[in-house]
Amino acid sequence: MKQITMTIRTLSPVVLSAMSNATVMTASHSYFSGPIVRGILASRYIQQRELGVHAEEDEAFLSLFFDKLRFVAAYPLAADGTRAFVLPFSMQKSKDGRELLDLMQQEGRPGFKSMKGFGVAHGAELAPVNVRKTINLHMSRSDIKAHDGKERLAGRSMAGGIYNYEAVDAGQSFAGVIYGEDEDLQALCDGLGASKWFGYAGRSRFTQYGHCAVSLSDIEDIPQEPVETGNDTICLRLETPLIPDSNIADDAATALGSVAAALNERTQGGFSVELGPQKIVAKSEPVENFVGVWGMKRPRVQALAAGSVFCLKKDGGWTDADKAALQELLYAGIGSRTEEGFGQLRIWPVVEHTVAKAVAEAPASKPNAMHPTVCHHAEAIVRKHFIAQVQVWAAEDVQASKGYFPENSTHFFARLDALLGSSEKNAQSHLASAIGYELGNTSTPFAKGLQKVAVRDRKLKWYLTEANLSDMPYNQRDWQSLAEELQLEKAMRVIWGQSKLGNIQSSEALFYAYWHAFFRYGRKAAAGAGKGADVE
Structure with a gap:
């Protein structure tokens, strides 16, 4: 058995619908489940092979996506690129976050609480991995009762209906895994046609949600799980939820007994799930998902949640054949x-876990930590301060350059402003191209004006057609003193953790703001507006 790692990077917010009791709130999972991973790949496969709406009639499609391959959930990637896992329910941490204990091998102590979410382990060090999410408010415009389309035409809800979407923020990466035999994985790659593409996932895709970049690794060997069997037992955790077979009872011990039963079928037997305190720590959860081609949900089923842990015992000691059988079962799945990736198992090392250094050294609550929404608005405020300042500098430069203005230059500046356009996107290249097209005849008043007007001892034509963004007149000012005087330097470090002054100075937004103001004030000055107060 081999594997392919599938990386998903969110390019827009993604709504991965989760169950919620709120009537106006659609909650979101913090990961891409196995069915979603399979759906992303199946959609691409169907498109590339032009199977249309009758993909179920294609034998190769059915074999790959419904039998031979295992499509395992995409969990978040840590900062170092390590794929996270659901933290075992047996893990607890002290309230100050500096100590960990594992209920599978240690007694619970006062002052400790359960850990939730995702984490990565490097040896005995364990670090949490967080997924950023945001709640967005929307107005309902469904016209369910009237069916007259007035709400959608108006762009608002007549009845004031609202709903909220919780969504995984853009700019985060997740990694899922596809397991299967070498030839089946190769057939999948051939059918997909490329190792990188853009796709959509989740709810409300194709609108403002769900846009993702997908990439696949080469076919790789599956990592060998270290089977350390002290006292003939081994601790296992559920990597993904385990859906018991229909003839298995709902209690955890009986459901996990299917793992021992599957191993007994593959070996000489002797496997069993240990019962008793500190032998099983498990939770149940409902599993349901929406099937697009059906236009409806699948029946809800109960499963043992990912993060459940238990002890597996082998009477008579472990043989190499036992270890090989376990290795196969871990990735083939059970139940x-x-x-769809359900029933994946992994070995959970029985060690004394410690908090990763980076986490242990950080305070429980960073005083400068800001919510992503706050950061977004704060960044906009900082940029507006700089834009306002370059507009002031543009007015000052117009006053200093008036002696170089050609006669009847009101039209000259109006023409430049029109060529600049109304969008700051690619403003520099757009203006340079427009001016180049305009300069068919170098003897025109427009061409002469570009050569006559000088700003800070350089010709206007040079600034607008040849210079780099770093050469602009506003970048000849003392930005550092300005940033410190207005405390914008401190604000940038709070928002981004570093100064981004250089990035802002070379932005198209400042280029557009400065020259739009310069042309506007230049037109006013040329017309003699204000008689001594040419710019306002």
């Missing part, structure tokens, strides 16, 4: 719907 129902294994092709």
Whole structure:
């Protein structure tokens, strides 16, 4: 058995619908489930092979996506690129976040609480991995009762209906894994046609949600799990939820007994799930998902949640054949719907876990930590301060350059402003191209004006057609003193953790703001507006 790692990077917010009791709130998971991973790949496969709406009639499609391959959930990537896992329910941390204990091997102590979410382990060090999410408010415009389309035409809800979407923020990466035999994985790659593409996932895709970049690794060997069997037992955790077979009872011990039963079928037997305190720590959760081609949800089923841990015992000691059978079962999965990535198992090392250094040294609550929404608005405020300042400098430069203005230059500046356009996107290249097209005849008043007007001892034509953004007149000012005087330097370090003054100075937004103001004030000055107060 081999594997392919599938990386998903969110390019827009993504709504991965989760169950919620709120009537006006659609909650979102913090990961891409196995069914979603399979759906992303199946959609691409169907498109590339032009299977249309009858993909179920294609034998190769059915074999790959419903039998031979395992499409395992995409969990978040840590800062170092390590794929996170669901933290075992047995893990607890002290309230100050400096100590960890594992209920599978240690007694619970006062002052400790359960850990939730995702984490990565490097040896005995364990670090949490967080997923950024945001709640967005929307107005309902469904016209369910009237069906007259007035709400959508108006762009608002007549009845004041609202709803909220919780979404995974853009700019985050997740990694899922596809397991299967070498030839089946190769057939999948051939059918997909490329190792990188853009796609959509989740709810409300194709609107403002769900845009993702997908990339696949080469076919790789599956990592060998270290089977350390002290006292003939081994601790296992559920990597993904385990959906018991229909004939298995709902209690955790009986459901996990299917793992021992599957191993007994593959070996000489002797496997069993240990019962008793500190032998099983598990939770149940409902599993449901929406199937687009059906236009409806699948029946809800109960599963043992990812993060459940238990002890597996082998009477008579472990043989190499036992270890090989366990290795195969870990990635093949156990229970129902294994092709969707359910029932994946991994070995959980029985060690004394410690908090990763970077986490232990950080205070429980960073005083400068800001919510992403706050950062977004704060960044906009900082940029507006700089834009306002370059507009002031543009007015000052117009006053200093008036002696170089050609006669009847009101039209000259109006023409430049029109060539600049109304968008700051690619403003520099757009203006340079427009001026180049305009300069068919170098003897025109427009061409002469570009050569006559000088700003800070350089010709206007040079600034607008040859200079770099770093050469602009506003970048000849003392930006550092300005940033410190207005405390913008401190604000940038709070928002981004570093000064981004250089990035802002070379932005198209400042280029557009400065020259739009310069042309506007230049037109006023040329017309003699204000008689001594040419710019306002």
